[in-house]
Amino acid sequence: MKEITNCPICEKGDFNSNIVCKDYTVSSEEFKIDQCENCEFRFTNPVPVESEIGKYYESEDYISHSNTSKDLISKIYQAARKSALKKKHQLVSSRVEGNKLLDIGCGTGDFMAHCKSNNLIVSGIEPSDTARSFAIEQHSLEVFKEDQLQKWTDGSFDIITLWHVLEHVYPLNERVKEIKRLLTDNGKAFIAVPNCESLDAKIYREYWAAYDVPRHLYHFRKENMTQLWEKHGCQVEEVLPMKLDSYYVSLLSEKYKGSGILAYPKAFISGLRSNLNAKSTGDWSSLIYVISKKG
Numbered sequence: 405m406k407e408i409t410n411c412p413i414c415e416k417g418d419f420n421s422n423i424v425c426k427d428y429t430v431s432s433e434e435f436k437i438d439q440c441e442n443c444e445f446r447f448t449n450p451v452p453v454e455s456e457i458g459k460y461y462e463s464e465d466y467i468s469h470s471n472t473s474k475d476l477i478s479k480i481y482q483a484a485r486k487s488a489l490k491k492k493h494q495l496v497s498s499r500v501e502g503n504k505l506l507d508i509g510c511g512t513g514d515f516m517a518h519c520k521s522n523n524l525i526v527s528g529i530e531p532s533d534t535a536r537s538f539a540i541e542q543h544s545l546e547v548f549k550e551d552q553l554q555k556w557t558d559g560s561f562d563i564i565t566l567w568h569v570l571e572h573v574y575p576l577n578e579r580v581k582e583i584k585r586l587l588t589d590n591g592k593a594f595i596a597v598p599n600c601e602s603l604d605a606k607i608y609r610e611y612w613a614a615y616d617v618p619r620h621l622y623h624f625r626k627e628n629m630t631q632l633w634e635k636h637g638c639q640v641e642e643v644l645p646m647k648l649d650s651y652y653v654s655l656l657s658e659k660y661k662g663s664g665i666l667a668y669p670k671a672f673i674s675g676l677r678s679n680l681n682a683k684s685t686g687d688w689s690s691l692i693y694v695i696s697k698k699g
């Protein structure tokens with residue numbers, strides 16, 4: 405395990421213990437989430453060392469990187485993901501002129517394949533060997549390991565996307581710097597992350613599925629994302645909602661609570677409450693940040 409002694413965003417060293425969460429999908433181990441006293445950024449602490457994190461992704465239940473549709477939750481997730489692919493492509497193509505797209509953490513390449521069929525030139529980064537091979541073999545995509553990031557020249561991409569990926573990345577500041585370097589001057593990055601200020605996070609507390617410890621190293625709030633990107637000479641241009649996530653995350657959270665047959669109606673109510681609350685606060689269950697380089 406590795407103890408974090410400096411806040412990944414503001415670099416200060418005084419933290420409060422915020423919450424203790426259990427890893428419900430793989431290890432059943434408990435992990436502490438700390439909150440920085442200075443900037444209130446929340447992060448899992450301590451975290452497994454990077455060379456040990458692989459085993460925390462080894463689960464049939466960890467569906468983010470596979471296409472298995474076994475139970476109803478997986479089916480709902482897959483259906484939502486399909487409609488989300490379309491929306492994500494519409495979003496990026498409506499905000500950026502150029503057509504060179506890099507998807508970091510592309511998984512099995514579904515989003516890349518959808519963009520490729522809509523005439524974008526796509527590249528991907530995926531650390532999981534299984535997911536990467538699937539993307540290359542099944543979708544004929546160009547997908548690389550993470551070390552490829554340093555090999556591309558400055559300004560190689562008009563669009564860089566990270567769909568629920570940044571919260572998994574160990575070298576957070578280095579990755580943000582790399583994204584800025586790889587973007588063209590008019591390019592934009594699209595970063596989707598869970599929002600731990602959402603009402604569903606507050607309802608489920610330690611059961612909130614999007615804490616997903618220890619795979620989620622960081623638990624972003626809007627203010628922290630702004631601080632992080634401004635620290636590296638970028639700006640948050642827009643913050644957009646992902647409206648289906650509250651239902652999916654609530655359903656998983658109910659499952660972790662052991663709600664049985666009542667999980668579905670309860671999750672529906674929590675998801676709806678979270679979205680109604682977000683209409684006035686902007687704190688949707690997950691948010692997409694549109695990032696550009698500063699002047």
Ligand SMILES: [Zn+2]
Nearest residue numbers: 411414440443
């Ligand atoms: Zn801080």
